[in-house]
Amino acid sequence: VVGGEEALPTQIQWQVAVVEDGQIHCGGAYLGGCWVLTAAHCVRPKPKAFQIKFSIWKKLSLLNTTDIVPVKNIIIHQDYNPSTYQNDIALVQLKELNLMPGCLKPNPAVRAVCVPWSTLQFQPGSTCSISGWGRNKVGDTANILKWANVTLIEDCGKYYSDRFYEGMECAGDLEGKVDSCQGDSGGPLVCTDASGMSYVWGIVSWGEKCGEVGFPGVYTKVAHYFEWIRFHMGWQAVTKF
Numbered sequence: 001v002v003g004g005e006e007a008l009p010t011q012i013q014w015q016v017a018v019v020e021d022g023q024i025h026c027g028g029a030y031l032g033g034c035w036v037l038t039a040a041h042c043v044r045p046k047p048k049a050f051q052i053k054f055s056i057w058k059k060l061s062l063l064n065t066t067d068i069v070p071v072k073n074i075i076i077h078q079d080y081n082p083s084t085y086q087n088d089i090a091l092v093q094l095k096e097l098n099l100m101p102g103c104l105k106p107n108p109a110v111r112a113v114c115v116p117w118s119t120l121q122f123q124p125g126s127t128c129s130i131s132g133w134g135r136n137k138v139g140d141t142a143n144i145l146k147w148a149n150v151t152l153i154e155d156c157g158k159y160y161s162d163r164f165y166e167g168m169e170c171a172g173d174l175e176g177k178v179d180s181c182q183g184d185s186g187g188p189l190v191c192t193d194a195s196g197m198s199y200v201w202g203i204v205s206w207g208e209k210c211g212e213v214g215f216p217g218v219y220t221k222v223a224h225y226f227e228w229i230r231f232h233m234g235w236q237a238v239t240k241f
């Protein structure tokens, strides 16, 4: 994250780390139950190569192996296009261990974030927040989870013309000082409504540069994928019986 500030230890309760071969590779958002949402470009269809780490605040706590959950299945959007970043969305299904029904032990530091339904709207200009361990302005990654406020931006085609597709959302900062960056990918852009409900409005996906005027961050627009998410989460639930 460029700009913003360090999070408090249990501030961003839905933030997870996607761990690949023992390293934090990306962020993700906990949807509850056995489900994590991340970017398609963060994963491969190889569940054994990945783990999900919960309630991580300092990266060094990776060495402490509690709250690391194995992965059962990785569902990458069927129309994900790695060269255009279209449909950059994936669901990670956690492995339900015998001793851990529901995949996760009860943990007051972990909370699910809501999936926005298709017709939910947050207006351009809304303030939402991003979080991650990715690069800062100098290019260093963070040891302590960072977060920042960004503004939803209308009509991103004017910044990225034909590279901006339906199913993408833009957010940033008018002064270009705040942005997601490399390493934040897969992490959530969260918007909170007037009643205090928080929704994973976006998934950190791509952008030209980080934190520069005229180059907002591009996010997968989660509401656009509501039916896809429901289909895959619902299907898995149904096949258990």
Ligand code: 4AZ
Pocket: 179, 180, 181, 182, 183, 184, 185, 204, 205, 206, 207, 208, 209, 210, 211, 216, 217, 218
């Ligand atoms: C990246 O390389 C990346 N400024 C992620 C987000 C942004 C740029 C690059 C948005 O993963």
